[in-house]
Amino acid sequence: MNKKRLILISFLALAALALSACSGAPVSNNWHGLAADSERAYLAAGSFVYAVDLKTGGEVWRYPAEADNKFSFYASPVLTSDGQLLAGSAGATHVFVSLDPATGRENWAEVFGKGAWLASPLELNQTIYAPNTDGFLYRLDLNGKQADEPIELGGALWSAPVSDGVFLYVASLNHYVHIIDPARGTVVHSVDVGGAIPSSPAPGGGGVYVGSFASTVEFVQPDGAHEVVAKTGNWVWGTPLVDGETLYYADLNGVIHSLDLDGGSQNWDGVQPDDAIIAGLLLHGDQLYAAAESGSLFALDRDGKIVWKKTVGGRVYTSPVAAADLILVAPYHADAALAAYDVEGKQVWTFTPAK
Amino acid sequence: MWDTLIINPMTNVLLWIYDALGHGPHMFGLAIILFTILIRAVTWPLNASQVKGAQAMQELQNDKEWQEIQKKYAKDREKLAQEQMRIYKERGINPFASCLPTLIQFPIIIGLYQSITRALSATPYDMLKLARTVYPFQNVEAIIPLNSVFLWMDLGRPESVQVFGFALPTLAIVVALTTYIQSKLTMPASTNPNDQSAQMSGMMSVYMPLLLGWFALNFASGISVYFITSNLLGIVQYAATGRANWSSLIPGGSKDKKSPAKK
Numbered sequence: 272m273n274k275k276r277l278i279l280i281s282f283l284a285l286a287a288l289a290l291s292a293c294s295g296a297p298v299s300n301n302w303h304g305l306a307a308d309s310e311r312a313y314l315a316a317g318s319f320v321y322a323v324d325l326k327t328g329g330e331v332w333r334y335p336a337e338a339d340n341k342f343s344f345y346a347s348p349v350l351t352s353d354g355q356l357l358a359g360s361a362g363a364t365h366v367f368v369s370l371d372p373a374t375g376r377e378n379w380a381e382v383f384g385k386g387a388w389l390a391s392p393l394e395l396n397q398t399i400y401a402p403n404t405d406g407f408l409y410r411l412d413l414n415g416k417q418a419d420e421p422i423e424l425g426g427a428l429w430s431a432p433v434s435d436g437v438f439l440y441v442a443s444l445n446h447y448v449h450i451i452d453p454a455r456g457t458v459v460h461s462v463d464v465g466g467a468i469p470s471s472p473a474p475g476g477g478g479v480y481v482g483s484f485a486s487t488v489e490f491v492q493p494d495g496a497h498e499v500v501a502k503t504g505n506w507v508w509g510t511p512l513v514d515g516e517t518l519y520y521a522d523l524n525g526v527i528h529s530l531d532l533d534g535g536s537q538n539w540d541g542v543q544p545d546d547a548i549i550a551g552l553l554l555h556g557d558q559l560y561a562a563a564e565s566g567s568l569f570a571l572d573r574d575g576k577i578v579w580k581k582t583v584g585g586r587v588y589t590s591p592v593a594a595a596d597l598i599l600v601a602p603y604h605a606d607a608a609l610a611a612y613d614v615e616g617k618q619v620w621t622f623t624p625a626k
Numbered sequence: 627m628w629d630t631l632i633i634n635p636m637t638n639v640l641l642w643i644y645d646a647l648g649h650g651p652h653m654f655g656l657a658i659i660l661f662t663i664l665i666r667a668v669t670w671p672l673n674a675s676q677v678k679g680a681q682a683m684q685e686l687q688n689d690k691e692w693q694e695i696q697k698k699y700a701k702d703r704e705k706l707a708q709e710q711m712r713i714y715k716e717r718g719i720n721p722f723a724s725c726l727p728t729l730i731q732f733p734i735i736i737g738l739y740q741s742i743t744r745a746l747s748a749t750p751y752d753m754l755k756l757a758r759t760v761y762p763f764q765n766v767e768a769i770i771p772l773n774s775v776f777l778w779m780d781l782g783r784p785e786s787v788q789v790f791g792f793a794l795p796t797l798a799i800v801v802a803l804t805t806y807i808q809s810k811l812t813m814p815a816s817t818n819p820n821d822q823s824a825q826m827s828g829m830m831s832v833y834m835p836l837l838l839g840w841f842a843l844n845f846a847s848g849i850s851v852y853f854i855t856s857n858l859l860g861i862v863q864y865a866a867t868g869r870a871n872w873s874s875l876i877p878g879g880s881k882d883k884k885s886p887a888k889k
Contacts, residue, residue, distance in 0.1 A: 301749040444771040
């Protein structure tokens with residue numbers, strides 16, 4: 272009897288363990304968020320936000336000091352005009368924190384929003400616009416207090432708002448780009464682009480360019496008018512890149528496109544260096560940088576010719592960032608959490624967080 | 627292998643049903659319910675064998691020879707087990723037939739849980755995995771993101787209802803209750819306190835509701851919708867045979883009714 276009871280309890284415990292193993296905490300996992308200023312890179316990598324010295328690749332500080340399941344950081348941290356570093360958590364509690372970028376000291380921490388912070392905030396005119404997965408755009412002052420009622424947009428908000436200087440553009444997973452008048456705090460237009468929008472729109476040409484799961488890039492104007500400027504063979508995940516009259520964008524097939532916005536024609540055909548491209552493209556100097564899911568970093572010239580290719584390791588989903596003449600890449604599921612390359616493709620340092 | 631054989635087909639069936647329903651609010655919950663009915667239909671032969679096995683075990687409890695060996699070898703468990711195996715063999719009864727469907731449920735539960743979380747894609751990384759999961763025929767651009775609202779629940783999160791400031795886990799309670807009812811209905815009435823099969827069934831009827839209630843408490847509420855639907859269908863299926871042991875729902879009720887001393 273005791274033996275059978277033991278077997279039964281063991282079986283049930285194993286079953287519980289099996290299901291627990293596939294459980295996530297509130298938000299299970301995601302790739303890293305990355306930002307930088309002239310001295311440090313700021314990496315949001317799960318339990319911690321790290322500050323990494325750009326000269327040495329050494330850890331300057333981490334927040335919090337000890338791992339705490341309340342905190343899971345995935346959204347790229349944001350520096351404000353008054354010198355704060357903002358980071359939102361997707362952990363057990365949805366803490367939104369302000370840190371001192373030099374020391375990692377906490378300025379303030381506020382818990383609000385029903386969903387997770389997967390999107391970076393935007394600071395505009397001393398107001399912080401923070402999109403949450405609960406579908407609300409929260410408005411805070413620089414002390415972390417809610418300055419105004421949040422704006423309900425609907426759908427999960429995964430990407431940072433952008434501004435054209437007048438209006439805010441907030442992309443939602445429910446296929447809409449919302450155009451907001453920040454002065455009045457009202458949505459003036461909501462534009463359906465036909466597919467989920469996981470990344471921020473790119474301001475340019477008096478409006479914004481929006482890539483979506485509809486495998487298109489649309490141009491959305493402040494008055495709500497919109498048109499498809501490009502069709503792709505797969506989802507457009509990363510934020511398109513506007514450089515004068517050229518629009519760069521990549522898709523999940525790994526094809527990098529260069530569109531002449533003036534004439535509407537493609538500048539090159541079929542540049543497909545490697546694997547799927549989820550990360551946004553980066554333009555720094557004369558080179559275009561693309562990170563592929565396979566864990567490779569590419570530099571291309573303006574004609575779409577691959578100048579160099581480096582294997583970073585792991586999988587790369589985070590958009591590369593340029594700082595202090597370095598190209599920073601944050602691979603996921605790799606030994607190093609951050610790697611720095613110079614513009615010629617030489618690896619300068621890697622950062623692996625100490626346990 | 628697990629993804630190819632379990633997660634991908636399950637996720638695609640769920641998405642297909644969701645799309646067919648019009649992919650609006652509440653439709654993912656409805657898709658889970660329809661999916662559960664589908665699973666019950668596919669596993670119908672197994673469930674039928676469970677019902678048959680449970681009936682055979684129930685009938686055995688009132689069999690004279692069975693009762694006699696229980697008395698005769700009450701103090702010799704080894705011999706009792708041998709005799710029980712002999713009777714099982716002679717009458718073509720598989721004592722584990724009623725357990726098999728329960729065991730088969732576990733991969734389904736794990737697979738469904740993973741399919742629900744993948745379909746609801748709480749993070750970009752989950753969404754990317756979903757993109758690689760969907761079959762080409764799916765109208766995935768139109769249905770993503772899935773609407774996770776079902777009645778008062780967010781199917782991607784554990785459920786609770788605020789009652790006087792307390793978070794009452796109503797679904798977990800209903801899951802535990804329906805699991806208890808289902809296991810009690812199919813539990814053979816025991817005539818002998820030393821009957822090991824009945825003791826095992828008795829333990830299962832206590833532990834399983836607690837286990838599934840715990841799952842419901844801690845996991846996405848979509849899995850609770852599956853548990854409740856599956857339990858209700860199981861109860862209906864068993865009740866339809868006319869052999870449901872309703873008296874066993876009351877503590878001690880089964881023994882009072884079936885005890886040979888009262889015959």
